[in-house]
Amino acid sequence: MSAAIAKSRIVLLGPPGAGKGTQAAALIEALGIPHVSTGDMLRAAVKAGTPVGLQAKAVMDSGELVSDEIVIGIAGERLSEDDAKEGFLLDGFPRTLAQADALEKLLDRLGVELDCCLALTVENEAVVQRLLKRAEIEGRADDNEETIRERMRVYDAETAPLLEFYGGRDRLIEADGMGTIEEVGERIRKSLNS
Numbered sequence: 128m129s130a131a132i133a134k135s136r137i138v139l140l141g142p143p144g145a146g147k148g149t150q151a152a153a154l155i156e157a158l159g160i161p162h163v164s165t166g167d168m169l170r171a172a173v174k175a176g177t178p179v180g181l182q183a184k185a186v187m188d189s190g191e192l193v194s195d196e197i198v199i200g201i202a203g204e205r206l207s208e209d210d211a212k213e214g215f216l217l218d219g220f221p222r223t224l225a226q227a228d229a230l231e232k233l234l235d236r237l238g239v240e241l242d243c244c245l246a247l248t249v250e251n252e253a254v255v256q257r258l259l260k261r262a263e264i265e266g267r268a269d270d271n272e273e274t275i276r277e278r279m280r281v282y283d284a285e286t287a288p289l290l291e292f293y294g295g296r297d298r299l300i301e302a303d304g305m306g307t308i309e310e311v312g313e314r315i316r317k318s319l320n321s
């Protein structure tokens with residue numbers, strides 16, 4: 128991926144299974160910015176048995192959203208660290224309008240602005256198939272079919288409105304998430320450069 132991409136404060140948005148994690152890995156390498164995934168941070172908290180982890184585990188296993196208060200807290204702490212000063216790729220946060228509002232306020236306080244919200248668009252059934260495959264490979268507790276459907280429902284109800292939120296602020300960049308990892312990566316690179 129070319130180093131010409133000028134954007135460095137990015138929210139990556141897309142339904143579960145859209146390939147956000149894979150594309151995030153390529154992007155952070157190309158842009159030299161930290162990958163800030165609230166899902167990863169919550170899974171680490173669950174593993175470590177912290178109070179946040181204990182609270183979050185059952186919610187995560189059911190495919191529901193952890194409370195805004197908790198995720199706004201952990202995302203805020205992470206974005207305030209030194210290595211996020213020059214940029215970051217937010218993956219899985221914000222997921223609600225309240226979180227998006229909180230992010231605006233946090234960035235305001237830090238004296239920086241979001242460059243864009245990069246949204247990966249995919250077909251729903253393809254996403255379900257991707258997730259079922261990933262469930263087999265990774266054995267994630269939140270990847271059985273029932274939970275997958277619930278996570279989709281939650282995405283449509285709570286997270287999809289963020290497309291309008293960022294669109295209305297002229298910050299939305301959409302990229303087709305269907306195709307091979309390389310094809311999608313190339314589309315992302317093009318859309319971030321335009």
Ligand code: AMP
Nearest residue numbers: 165166186187191192193198219220222
């Ligand atoms: P992910 O790895 O991003 O799919 O996140 C896994 C799970 O962690 C989600 O299904 C939620 O239960 C929880 N989670 C991660 N990020 C957030 C967030 N921003 N708001 C609420 N819950 C979250």
